[in-house]
Amino acid sequence: MSKPPARIRLADAAFALFDERGYEQTTVDDIAERAGVGRTTFFRHYRSKEDVIFPDHDRLLELIRDRLATSSHRTALVAVSDTVRLVLLHYIDEGDLARRRYALTSKVAALRDREIASVARYQRLFREFIADWMGDPTESASLRAELMAANVVAAHNHVLRRWLRGESADPVAEVDEAMREVLALFPPPGSPAEPGGGTTVVAFRTGQDLDALLPSLRRLVEGGPER
Amino acid sequence: MSKPPARIRLADAAFALFDERGYEQTTVDDIAERAGVGRTTFFRHYRSKEDVIFPDHDRLLELIRDRLATSSHRTALVAVSDTVRLVLLHYIDEGDLARRRYALTSKVAALRDREIASVARYQRLFREFIADWMGDPTESASLRAELMAANVVAAHNHVLRRWLRGESADPVAEVDEAMREVLALFPPPGSPAEPGGGTTVVAFRTGQDLDALLPSLRRLVEGGPER
DNA sequence: CTTTGGAACGGTACTCAGTACCAAGGATAG
DNA sequence: CTATCCTTGGTACTGAGTACCGTTCCAAAG
Numbered sequence: 238m239s240k241p242p243a244r245i246r247l248a249d250a251a252f253a254l255f256d257e258r259g260y261e262q263t264t265v266d267d268i269a270e271r272a273g274v275g276r277t278t279f280f281r282h283y284r285s286k287e288d289v290i291f292p293d294h295d296r297l298l299e300l301i302r303d304r305l306a307t308s309s310h311r312t313a314l315v316a317v318s319d320t321v322r323l324v325l326l327h328y329i330d331e332g333d334l335a336r337r338r339y340a341l342t343s344k345v346a347a348l349r350d351r352e353i354a355s356v357a358r359y360q361r362l363f364r365e366f367i368a369d370w371m372g373d374p375t376e377s378a379s380l381r382a383e384l385m386a387a388n389v390v391a392a393h394n395h396v397l398r399r400w401l402r403g404e405s406a407d408p409v410a411e412v413d414e415a416m417r418e419v420l421a422l423f424p425p426p427g428s429p430a431e432p433g434g435g436t437t438v439v440a441f442r443t444g445q446d447l448d449a450l451l452p453s454l455r456r457l458v459e460g461g462p463e464r
Numbered sequence: 465m466s467k468p469p470a471r472i473r474l475a476d477a478a479f480a481l482f483d484e485r486g487y488e489q490t491t492v493d494d495i496a497e498r499a500g501v502g503r504t505t506f507f508r509h510y511r512s513k514e515d516v517i518f519p520d521h522d523r524l525l526e527l528i529r530d531r532l533a534t535s536s537h538r539t540a541l542v543a544v545s546d547t548v549r550l551v552l553l554h555y556i557d558e559g560d561l562a563r564r565r566y567a568l569t570s571k572v573a574a575l576r577d578r579e580i581a582s583v584a585r586y587q588r589l590f591r592e593f594i595a596d597w598m599g600d601p602t603e604s605a606s607l608r609a610e611l612m613a614a615n616v617v618a619a620h621n622h623v624l625r626r627w628l629r630g631e632s633a634d635p636v637a638e639v640d641e642a643m644r645e646v647l648a649l650f651p652p653p654g655s656p657a658e659p660g661g662g663t664t665v666v667a668f669r670t671g672q673d674l675d676a677l678l679p680s681l682r683r684l685v686e687g688g689p690e691r
Numbered sequence: 692c693t694t695t696g697g698a699a700c701g702g703t704a705c706t707c708a709g710t711a712c713c714a715a716g717g718a719t720a721g
Numbered sequence: 722c723t724a725t726c727c728t729t730g731g732t733a734c735t736g737a738g739t740a741c742c743g744t745t746c747c748a749a750a751g
Contacts (some may be wrong), residue, residue, distance in 0.1 A: 243729095264707065275730040280709070353584045354577035380622050380642055384649075387618035389610050395610045399603075415607055422611075422649045470699090491736060502701040507738070 246272040246284045251289040252337055260345045287351050294355045297327055301359060301392050305366045313370040317363065318416045321393045324359070325412050328397055339401040360390045381423065388419045471509045478516040487572045508611040514578050517565050521582045524554060528586060532593045540597040544590065545643045548620045551586070552639050555624055566628040587617045608650065615646045680681055 241249075250271035254263040265286055269279045283289050301320055308316035328335045342348045364386035371378050392415040400408040468476075477498035481490040492513055496506045510516050516644045528547055533541030569575045591613035598605050619642040627635040 265709090266707085277730060278728085281729085284709090286708070348578065350581035350584075357577075357580045376626070379620065380645070383618050383622045384615055384646065387614040391610050391614035392607065395607050418607070419611065464650050492738090493736085504702075505700060508699080511738090625732070 243272065243274050243278060247274065247279055247282055247317070248289055248292070255290075255341060256337075260341060260348065287348060289343060290348060291351060291355065294358075297324065298358060298362070300324070301325070301362050305362065310370065314420055317367070317389060318420070320363075321389060321416055322409060322412055325393060325397055325400075325408060327406075329400065329408065336401055339398075356390060356394065360386050363389050370406065385419075385423055389416070392416060392419045468499050470499065470505055474501065474509055475516055475519070482517075482568060483564075487568060487575065490513055514575060517575060518578060518582060519566060521585075524551065525585060525589070527551070528552065528589050537597065540593075541647055543595070544616060545640070545647070547590075548616060549636060549639055552627075552635060553622060554626055556635065557629065560651055563628055566625075583617060583621065587613050590616050612646075612650055615649065616643070619643060619646045649685065 247268060251263070251268045254271060265279055266276055268278045268286075268289070272279075283292070300323065304320045305316055306322055309355050331338075342352045364382055368379065368382035371382055393412060396405065396408050396415055398410040399405040399411065405411055441448055478495045481498060485494075492506055493503055495513075495516070496503045496586055499506075510519070527550065531547045531550055532543055544641050558565075569579045573645060574668070591609055595606060595609035598609055620639060623632065623635050623639040623642055626632040627639070632638055
């Protein structure tokens with residue numbers, strides 16, 4: 238019969254009331270009252286009403302930062318995949334709580350916006366990490382970093398939402414597969430040519446000697462300004 | 465000496481005060497007072513304090529929806545590019561206003577979150593449009609639609625932010641180029657092989673007749689289960 | 692010219708989130 | 722027993738956003 242700590246009681250009361258009356262119809266006073274504490278105590282444990290639902294986004298942000306930091310240049314892309322898996326596992330660990338939160342964010346616009354803002358912070362971390370990793374200050378590289386980061390979080394969110402909706406039995410395998418697909422979109426820097434899509438095989442026969450052809454081939458492959 | 469309409473006066477007063485004292489330090493009363501109207505009038509013209517800065521995101525949303533709607537199945541990808549260019553031009557038309565807004569969203573977290581939430585709504589439109597266009601209800605296609613939409617808005621935002629920072633002399637050309645790059649990442653459905661990245665050119669010489677080689681080549685290109 | 696109807700405006704009063712401050716209780720170290 | 726710290730609850734305040742009401746102004750209809 239011993240009471241759980243106030244922080245837990247507040248969260249329980251909040252979710253229960255949100256389910257009963259809806260988010261906007263529930264005041265902080267209501268939550269505090271049902272939890273059996275004062276209004277002040279609520280704001281001591283949670284910075285805002287929304288914070289009851291998103292308690293540890295800061296911690297998750299740190300988690301991502303730390304995981305990305307512990308990676309060498311060679312293992313950068315692996316680190317990205319690992320980090321995404323880590324974030325997904327974090328949500329899965331929350332289990333039913335994550336699903337109740339999803340039900341709320343699906344209905345209340347203010348909460349959806351808040352969720353999106355948090356995700357944007359993750360994306361920013363990935364973007365900065367990838368940009369650092371590429372080390373290339375050109376505008377083209379900057380765009381690529383932006384795109385890669387957008388893909389990474391989009392893939393994660395896609396799988397996460399599938400799991401939240403109960404559409405995925407093995408989300409970890411799915412996210413790994415999705416990340417492979419994402420990273421395949423971006424050919425490694427050493428690749429021969431522009432990402433033109435697909436594989437082109439040219440077979441031809443000529444009487445010319447191979448050495449005579451090489452200069453033309455080289456020009457084609459290296460794609461200089463001359464046509 | 466005739467006064468501009470209240471809506472304009474309110475916006476001018478708001479931006480001036482935000483510049484002088486900062487966003488949080490400015491109350492709605494301050495804005496209304498400087499504009500020479502009552503507080504009630506402020507909320508009649510703008511739903512909230514943030515709305516003064518983001519006045520027509522709803523209209524922009526409609527613009528996107530309409531432009532995407534007027535496209536046949538064949539021109540879907542062109543419509544996406546056109547729409548992105550349209551949105552970019554919308555911001556460019558705002559000129560200095562867009563830049564002042566950018567200065568604010570760069571400093572005030574609440575405004576940045578709001579901006580991000582709006583962009584997420586655009587992204588949703590693109591995702592739904594692309595998913596419809598692909599018409600393929602499989603999980604793989606769904607992920608692809610999500611990724612494409614993420615890329616499209618990321619590319620747009622990248623170019624837009626460059627222009628807002630004064631780093632781009634010809635943002636329209638840049639966004640067109642960025643969109644080409646994005647769409648090149650996603651090979652069209654009829655493409656021969658997996659998006660493995662890059663272009664492979666094979667040049668070789670043989671004494672065999674071309675007809676004798678064709679079956680082997682065909683097997684390679686079509687990529688059956690046998691190696 | 693008068694009347695009527697609607698639209699824009701200003702004012703008052705209210706709810707609620709979030710902040711600041713202070714006073715009381717309870718445990719602990721000395 | 723006492724001084725101290727920490728947690729808690731209460732009170733009071735600011736500011737955003739909503740609801741409602743009375744006024745004014747303008748225009749069309751009579």
